[in-house]
Amino acid sequence: xxxxxxxxxxxxxxxxxxxxxxxxxxxxKKNNCFLVKQFxxxxxxxxxxxxxxxxxxxxxYKHSGxxxxxxxxxxxxxxxxxxxLATSKTKKQNKPASLYHKSVMKKEFRRMAKAVExxxxxxxxxxxxxxxxxxxxxxxxxxLKVAKSGVKKSKRQALKIRV
Amino acid sequence: MAAAARPLVxxxxxxxxxxxxxxxxxxxxALPDVMKASIRPDIVNFVHTNISKNSRQPYAVSKKxxxxxxxxxxxxxxxxxxxPRVSGGGTHRAGQGAFGNMCRGGRMFAxxxxxxxxxxxxxxxxxxxxxxxxxAASSIPSLVMARGHRVESVPEMPLVISDSxxxxxxxxxxxxxxxxxxxxxxxxxxxxSHAIRPGKGKMRNRRYISRKGPLIVYGTEGAKMVxxxxxxxxxxxxxxxxxxLLKLAPGGHLGRFVxxxxxxxxxxxxxxxxxxKCSEKKKGYVLPxxxxxxxxxxxxxxxxxVQSVVKPIKKEMKRASLKKNPLKNLNVMLKxxxxxxxxxxxxxxxxxxxxxxKKEKLDKKRKPVSKEELxxxxxxxxxxxxxxxxxxxxTEFDNFTKWLGVSQ
Numbered sequence: 001x002x003x004x005x006x007x008x009x010x011x012x013x014x015x016x017x018x019x020x021x022x023x024x025x026x027x028x029k030k031n032n033c034f035l036v037k038q039f040x041x042x043x044x045x046x047x048x049x050x051x052x053x054x055x056x057x058x059x060x061y062k063h064s065g066x067x068x069x070x071x072x073x074x075x076x077x078x079x080x081x082x083x084x085l086a087t088s089k090t091k092k093q094n095k096p097a098s099l100y101h102k103s104v105m106k107k108e109f110r111r112m113a114k115a116v117e118x119x120x121x122x123x124x125x126x127x128x129x130x131x132x133x134x135x136x137x138x139x140x141x142x143x144l145k146v147a148k149s150g151v152k153k154s155k156r157q158a159l160k161i162r163v
Numbered sequence: 164m165a166a167a168a169r170p171l172v173x174x175x176x177x178x179x180x181x182x183x184x185x186x187x188x189x190x191x192x193a194l195p196d197v198m199k200a201s202i203r204p205d206i207v208n209f210v211h212t213n214i215s216k217n218s219r220q221p222y223a224v225s226k227k228x229x230x231x232x233x234x235x236x237x238x239x240x241x242x243x244x245x246x247p248r249v250s251g252g253g254t255h256r257a258g259q260g261a262f263g264n265m266c267r268g269g270r271m272f273a274x275x276x277x278x279x280x281x282x283x284x285x286x287x288x289x290x291x292x293x294x295x296x297x298x299a300a301s302s303i304p305s306l307v308m309a310r311g312h313r314v315e316s317v318p319e320m321p322l323v324i325s326d327s328x329x330x331x332x333x334x335x336x337x338x339x340x341x342x343x344x345x346x347x348x349x350x351x352x353x354x355x356s357h358a359i360r361p362g363k364g365k366m367r368n369r370r371y372i373s374r375k376g377p378l379i380v381y382g383t384e385g386a387k388m389v390x391x392x393x394x395x396x397x398x399x400x401x402x403x404x405x406x407x408l409l410k411l412a413p414g415g416h417l418g419r420f421v422x423x424x425x426x427x428x429x430x431x432x433x434x435x436x437x438x439x440k441c442s443e444k445k446k447g448y449v450l451p452x453x454x455x456x457x458x459x460x461x462x463x464x465x466x467x468x469v470q471s472v473v474k475p476i477k478k479e480m481k482r483a484s485l486k487k488n489p490l491k492n493l494n495v496m497l498k499x500x501x502x503x504x505x506x507x508x509x510x511x512x513x514x515x516x517x518x519x520x521k522k523e524k525l526d527k528k529r530k531p532v533s534k535e536e537l538x539x540x541x542x543x544x545x546x547x548x549x550x551x552x553x554x555x556x557x558t559e560f561d562n563f564t565k566w567l568g569v570s571q
Contacts, residue, residue, distance in 0.1 A: 020459035024305050027204050027417065033311030051308075066305040096304045097318045097345055 025067035032066065035059055053088065055132035062128065069093060070126050073100075074116065074136045081144050082106040083137065085116055087125060109141055169193045174323045174425050175344050192323060192428050196437035198302045200295045201453030204417055207300075207408070210293035211415035213283035214408055221277040229270025234261035290408070292451050295435060297411035297419070306418035311374070313352050314420055316345035326425045329386035337391040341377070341398075349420055350376040353397020373397060375413050380406070382426030403427040403434060404444070 036048040036059075048057050053065025053073040065071045069090045077084045086100040093099070105112045116137050121130040146152075171191040234247035246260040260266035300306045302321040307314050314320070324344055331337050341347045353376035359365060360372045376397025381388055389400045399410055403423075411419050423431075436442030438450045463469060489496040496503050532540070 020461070022460050023202070023458050024303070027202070027306065028309045031416065032309035034309070066309050094302070094304060094320045095318055096308075096314050096320060097316050099304075 021061075021067040021069060025061045025064060028064070028066050029059065029061070034066075053086075055129055055136050063132065072120055072126055072129050072133050074133060074140055076140050076144055077104050077106075079104070079106070080148065083112060083140055083144070085119060087119060109138070112141070113137060169196070172321060172323050172428070173319060174325050175318060176325050177327050177340055177343065190325075190425075192425060194302075194321075195428060195431035195435070196450055197295055197298045197431050197435045198321065199438075200299045200450050202300045202303075202306075202417065203292065203296045206289060207293045207296050207412050207417055208415040210285055210289055211408060211412055213285045214290070217282045219281045221279065221281055223275045223277040223279075224271060226274065226276075228274065229262065229268065232261045288448075291435075291445065291448060294406055294408050294411060295450060297408055297417055298406070298421075298431070298435075300417035301411065301419055301421040303418070307420050308418075310416050310418035310420075312377070312418070312420035313348040314345075316348060317420075318345060321421065321423060321428070322346065323423045323425055323428050326382070328424055329381050329383055329388045329426070331388045331391045334391050334394050337388070337395060341395070344422070346377050346420070346422055350395055350397050352376070357396065375399070375419065377420045377422050378410055379422045379424075380427045381424045382428075382430050388424075403430045 032049075034050040034054075036050055037046070038048065039046045047059035049059040049064065050057065051065040052075065053071040054063050055072060055074070056063045061067060065073065069088070071088045073084075073086045075084050075086075076082075083105050084102055085105055086102040088099050089101055105115060107115070113134055116133050117130060119125060120133045121127045170193075172194050174190045174192055232249050234249045236245050236247045237243060239245065244260075246266060247262045248258050249256050249261050251257050259268065261269055263269045264272040304314055304317075304320045307320065322344060324340070328340055331340065338347070338350075341350055353374045356374040357371060358373070360369055364370075374397060376395070376399075378399045378401060379388070379392050380401050380403050382403050384402065392398050392400050401407065401410060411421070413419060433443045434445070436445070436449055438452060440449070442448040457463065487495045489499055493503075493507075
């Protein structure tokens, strides 16, 4: 954040000089309430993360929702078949209530994928998360379809969405 | 001055319906310097583990335990082990082993004593560093969320509410206030997590456990809000002048969700001072200096000052390639010796020539000779013979006339 000199009495509240993401990551990587250590081979060696802003749910700096200023998240919305795409705003890091820019999407899959791609990569927001975002979108979308049409009764049953 | 460079925190107003005094419009407070102090989870952990030992009560085994017998060893020769045995007779106890940690009814190994060192001394400066770190960490939403508090609906961190909260008297209004400022989900989480502790602690007067909710810090002494807020499960209250690390970083983990009142936050400056100015309340105390003032590595690396001096990125990585044998691989040979191409070409052509001519010769030899050629060959032979004779003057010598058949 570039600190502008204040002119006389006119004080403007600019964003917090945040502790940088690297520092936060060092503190949080070993121990945080979202950390899940399960599913290793005989040991609990895989590290997952239950944060909502983590696209792969992996406990790593790149994917972390805690340590990054810009995060992307894709989740199922409350309404049926709708998906929420939320990106965090960089200037509002210390205002958790207004931190996320949420948009509910209820389009067909290809359109949603285009929208997600534009948001994540198109405006250079977090181009390194594009694949993760698209992968998560298809996973969420598929799970919504399953939720709607019920779990398959046999392995060879086709996935039909019963309206 | 220094205040001009510090960001501002807005004070959340409480709705007018909750108190008689008219609420002030949104005011702002400058962020106290404490919140910019360096965050040191290692120091906090160390201080926390030591400070939490200070409220322990001693426990020990009775000093007489296991010794209230007059047991004596029977010595050798009685076909029993040599442990002291209880003297006397007429009861089960007679003859049983005593005094040893292995004996039933004997005293334990190393009986616990009350004069064990229960409390720990921690340097005052370290204790202050830890508290200051914990306060700084409480203003960072990531850390507070990582500790597990539900702060998604909190309007701003650090959360400051107006002083009218200090005069709240009823718990019901207190809950309403929490809901207004978005702190209620955290208190709710604490309430829902009330459960019976697993393990023996149950029967040792530690029956229930629950999560920690928000910590509310007030500024004025004797504020009525203490009574209003303290009964809400999970919520704790503290005065700014007496902040406790065990409350600010429960479990040694940084990032408790703290709600400040306006007067509390204003007092923080005078209690902890700033990086240059001494604190007023703590004699000669200055906020700890960090090793790196600007710890944002990404920004430093990408800054103009660094990038202008840095060498360009090596995009082309030269890797070790597989060595190919020039004697077998023509292209590699050419890389070493360009003339090899023409040399080889000439060699090939010469070879082809040789082959061709040999073939022609052989063909000629194998072909049956025609009559004209035969006659020509014979005539050529005869002619040569004649020239040989004339050249060497064979006719002059008499000896040769006998067999020199061919006379001119």
